[in-house]
Amino acid sequence: MLDHYKLKIDAAIAALDFPEQPADLYDPIRYILKLGGKRIRPMLVLLAADVFDDDGAERAIHAALAVELFHNFTLVHDDIMDEAPLRRGMQTVHQKWNQSVAILSGDKLMVRAYDELVKIDPKKLPVMLRVFNQVAKEVCEGQQWDMQYENERMVTEEEYLSMIRLKTAVLLGGALKMGAISADASEHDAQHLYAFGISLGIAFQLQDDMLDVFGEAEKVGKQNGGDILANKKTILLVLANQLGDEADREELGRLLRMDGLKDPGIAAEKISGVRALYDRLNVHDVAKKRMEEFVANAYRSLDHLQVDQKRLTALRRLAQSLLTRTN
């Protein structure tokens, strides 16, 4: 059922036509788009459209491509900012080419996203563009908060949730809303689908945070504790700081100041130390409860939709597959 949507997206992406030249502008774009991925965001566009219209997915394909192209633009630029060497096990664009190439081909990817929007029904273009721009703006803000928080010793749970909402969740919500608009859904239904995407996106990110520390490393495809080593703000860190007493916070501060990036011995000590603190404070269970609240909120949003609930089967299935992954 979901495969059908995935195949549709993959085919549409494969059919995107880019010029051969200049090679250093278009080769990186071909490269990042071929790296694949789960294509969750464009699938959400199509699934949302099919809720309201049997031919919805057909008509929503350009909006779906716009969302996926935009997402890939953010990947290319975020990888530069995060100095990430790898993406899906392959070299990142700035690593394989260079930084200027990554900046510019990222820019071009964003322009290409807007090119897809031009192809939608002109009557829907203004509202679609408005939703898309709002999402794009918020994603930029989220990335900026994320970078800013890296330099702060600690953030509150509220700040953290607000950050991941912008950085991750609004693109999922926006994708669903664009699908809904494309299929002439009511404002009421479009809003509830958006809310579903927001809750789903936050739950997804909280799960991601938990998998980094408690996931099965071989399935996650990377060593456990990468976030801990990078002093990344995660729901686990935020909750540990919140749940611990003065002594715990001091211990946490001491662990965070350890530089495990160059020394594997220190790295192991730092990760096991933080993990022990997480275990003692029962952080995983609290984080899981938080995640489950967002999952429940997500499904509640779906219940509000004024459509035959049978039409939501595929969407529920995608949400379920996202939230029960082990990697």
Add this chain to the structure above:
Amino acid sequence: MLDHYKLKIDAAIAALDFPEQPADLYDPIRYILKLGGKRIRPMLVLLAADVFDDDGAERAIHAALAVELFHNFTLVHDDIMDEAPLRRGMQTVHQKWNQSVAILSGDKLMVRAYDELVKIDPKKLPVMLRVFNQVAKEVCEGQQWDMQYENERMVTEEEYLSMIRLKTAVLLGGALKMGAISADASEHDAQHLYAFGISLGIAFQLQDDMLDVFGEAEKVGKQNGGDILANKKTILLVLANQLGDEADREELGRLLRMDGLKDPGIAAEKISGVRALYDRLNVHDVAKKRMEEFVANAYRSLDHLQVDQKRLTALRRLAQSLLTRTN
């Protein structure tokens, strides 16, 4: 006459409202927009609109802002790629903040440009967006060619002209076309205004190349010969290579291999050597002739417009002021 348009643009830019937070996203945007500049591109939008409609400029303000915001986005990102420390005598964004901030605030500027387009008459949005995207795409391509050519020993005159057409001229042409569309000009007139902008933009860049070597340094605001030191491909270099014989080309090659970036003595020797070659081959006069051909083409495009030629006075005046500058 032109001041009126400049003031209008400056006021509209000053009135743009950006959130306070996150500060490292929006402060750089406020900063680059306040650096000022001649605002040529948005003025072209307004001037073009006023050719066809007495209230043209009024209605075209959002298109003009979109063009200026896009232009500033390219400045921020190009400065990173060129590792430029200064822009209009002030620190560049990546220098004043850091590179990640410059990448992200540039991205946000581009999104903000599209936000202005959303505000135009919905009936005109699809065609306007198409023109804008085409320009944005070509500007990215031009920047990529420019970077690629930096690593090539020599490019042909044709390659060079094609590069500056993309990098510089299409945004001027696109600005004029967007103004024309905004004021319901005929397709015929919009095309000729676009052609005017292309010729004007190329002439402008050729002049820029000449001013770097032959301009009055104190008026240009920088030392003569910066392009020579950077081995930048310019019309002068391309013509010298084309007009010289085998021995001249060898001499030119030897001069280009001199690294004058760190040693002021070598720098002076390199600049005076290249300049002597330019003088001997009469490169300045040939370049000036090329420029004059593009200027003539530009004015010929205006002659084709099916409007009262009196309505073109302001546009001609702007072109004239651009092409007779000494800095």
